[in-house]
Amino acid sequence: MTSATASSADSGLFDTPFSIGAAVVSLLCFLLGIFMAWTGYQGGTLPVAGTELNIVTGMAGLMITAFFGVIALFAAIYMEPGFDH
Known part of the structure; x- marks a missing residue:
């Protein structure tokens, strides 16, 4: 084991303010994606932007x-504590 991995703190998902x-x-991105997919499936419009969605654009938004959301989740899990620790 290298010294960088041996000395790194094993911080959890909710240990630091950044995490x-x-x-x-990440949670908000996933919820927005589910909302966009459902709106596209229904053939509706986005409430704020007014853009009409269909199934293809809804899935692209998802x-x-x-x-x-995955990028933010990986950042929450694997980023080491910085100046706040």
Whole structure:
């Protein structure tokens, strides 16, 4: 084991303010993606933007927001504590 991995703190998902914030951002991205997919499935419009969605654009919205949600979740899990620790 290298010294970098041996000395790194094993912080959990809700140990630092950054991890908590990144987990919340991840959850919001996933919820927005599910909302966009459902709105596209129903053939509705987005409430704020007024853009009409169909099944293809709804699934595209789900995939892009799920991508950002996964990135934020990985950041929440694997980022080491910085100046706040």
